Amino acid sequence: MHEYHFSAGVIATAGVLLSFAVLSVYVSRRYLPARMKSAYLKSITALAAAVETKDSGTIGHAKRVAQLTVDLARRLGVEGRELERIEYAALLMDMGKANVPQRLLNKSEPLTPEEWEVLKSHPRLSAEMVAAVPFLADLEDIVLHHHEYWDGTGYPDGLAGEAIPLASRILCVAADYDAMISERPYHPRPLTPQEAAGEIRKGAGTKYDPRVAEVFLDMLAADRQTPEQALAA
């Protein structure tokens, strides 16, 4: 009968095999989820950017809003999975515009009531799109309500106050701010950051959640202050 030896070669081989096993378990538990998350973010950003090519005024809008929203949400104490959801929602909120005719998006004269209806359908279109994907389905509410105003004058459902999801209220402030400071067909020139901040202040309590608006203005002020300005003040 054959004789078995536990020689140095066997022990070395066993060591290699076992460490390989441990490594692959580590990779699938730790590395893989992080890798997938970056893949999702990168690809969804790219798709959002593709939609923005339809509407020349909004290039980079989603990406900037996502950045603003994440910063703002962090300051409001949102973290973990919830913060991740807000980031995805910011990237996806205007995807529905893919199905709004380009003519409407780029029109500089006022829209007719019918055209307004079509344009106002975009949160619903985005929400439908998001709901169709199992991985993103829990963002449906946030995306659907990102044009609702605090006093109930927004669309599509006219929700007011706390009935609007917090994430949507955050998105609304960030998206409006970014729209104000960018070139858009519907305003003659972009506002300066100071003017836009003034508009947000004016809207606090009517259009925007007062607490969110306040934190947002604080954030802008903190960002704007360079060390020299801080010294001068």
Add this chain to the structure above:
Amino acid sequence: MQDKLRPYKIATAFLCTAAAGIVLVTWYKVPLVGNPWPAVVQFVILATFTELMAVGLNEYEGVSVSPTGPIFWAATCVLGPLPAIVISVTSAVVSMSVKCACFYLSRGFEERSDDHQESRLVKTIHRLARDIGATWQSRPLGVAILYVAWYLACVVADVGPAGLFYYYLGGRFLMDPGSDFRVVSNFGLPFVGLVAVSTAAHVAEYAIVTAAADPIQGAHGLYGVLLRMRLAVIETALPLVKGQIFLSVVALLLAYLYSQIGVLGFVLAITPVLALRDFFSQWVEERAAYLNTITTLATYMQHYHPYTRGHLKRVADLSERLARELRLPVESIRFMNAAGFLHDIGKIGVSEEILDKPAQLNDEEWAKIKEHPVKGAEIIGHLEFLEGIVDWIKYHHKWYNGSGYPATNGDGSEIPIEAAIIATADAFDAMTDDRELSLEWKCDSCGLQVEDGRRPVFCPRCGAEKRRRYREPKSLDEAIDELRRGAGTQFHPRVVKAFLAMVERDGIKLNA
């Protein structure tokens, strides 16, 4: 009626004869070492277990070689080729029977699971049976026998020559009490032999099956077979060699461990395999979810016309079927569906006025339309894991003879076959699509729907002009004629050929 299985029957008979020859040569030329039969039983158990555990993985990860391959090679190194052949055939038969049984078992579960509240144990068994049975298909007895014979012959044709080479290149069977372990003679040379022989076996298998099923037009007899062989080498050998090298290292390690510490070596060797399986299944799941997410989003982005979704889905399905028919690598087949859904994504930046213009387009508008493959490729270049399909999208409006757009310097040889597949599927669907004829009339600008079957030229509510013209779709025969006429100029002849074969065999549903 023509027997559609005939080429497969010929190929199977050919391979079975070769396998029988290999067994005979092995029987007379290579002596048995000691009493290998207890070890044979251990190897059979290990191989069957691995085969059942690895079910489904090779479908996804492009592992084009059976995961049991290294176990059979290890058996060759330890016991010699004849016992290895016995092991491979026995474990193949056992694992196929188990798969078949699981297939019918899981079907039984499905039939009764609706009205029963199943316990957890039953659910687990059901899931296991479904996974294991998934690779088995219900087929007529004759086809099943053909399939089994083919499979067994393939296994013998791989393991037998590998063992003979190992022996003649100076590899010593590790069960041989007189053999002391030497790196070069036991591992170095036989390693080269294993890789070379098994790659050759797989290429030959591919060549036989394609030569029998899909002979090259105008090249008959031996010349045609040789041409096929050349294609087979180009298409399969290179991707295979990488996998074979990895698997032969695994095989030699397994052989070494088994010769030193027996069954315990199996346990040691199987741990990383289990861990890898865990990793792969998670990876496969994550990536499927990812692909699904991206394609769903991208498809919704193209929903401006209600019919686009149907068109995209049909192009995706048809492209995938064509890729399978052409036996493209697993990697290509996996992304074909996504590519079908994404191929027109570049149109997102082209305004609807141009896309829908009923009149002749002017040069500027044409230039805009012609940009869409390049723009689409650009968008896809930013999507993670889809780098490989960028060229498929970029060239899906190029003709086989090099005309079409975008303009390139090449003569058409730069177009990947996947792009040619998408082009064919896209053209076929556009020809046969009944588009808006089957849809409710809907205004392009205000979205008003007229549901009483009228098709007014101007919208009754907002007065906008209806932009789409109506066009009668072609019948299946007309569309096929068109493809046949375009083969060699507009369409890739191999793709058209595969298309015709597929339609003849399985039929095709228009506007499904």
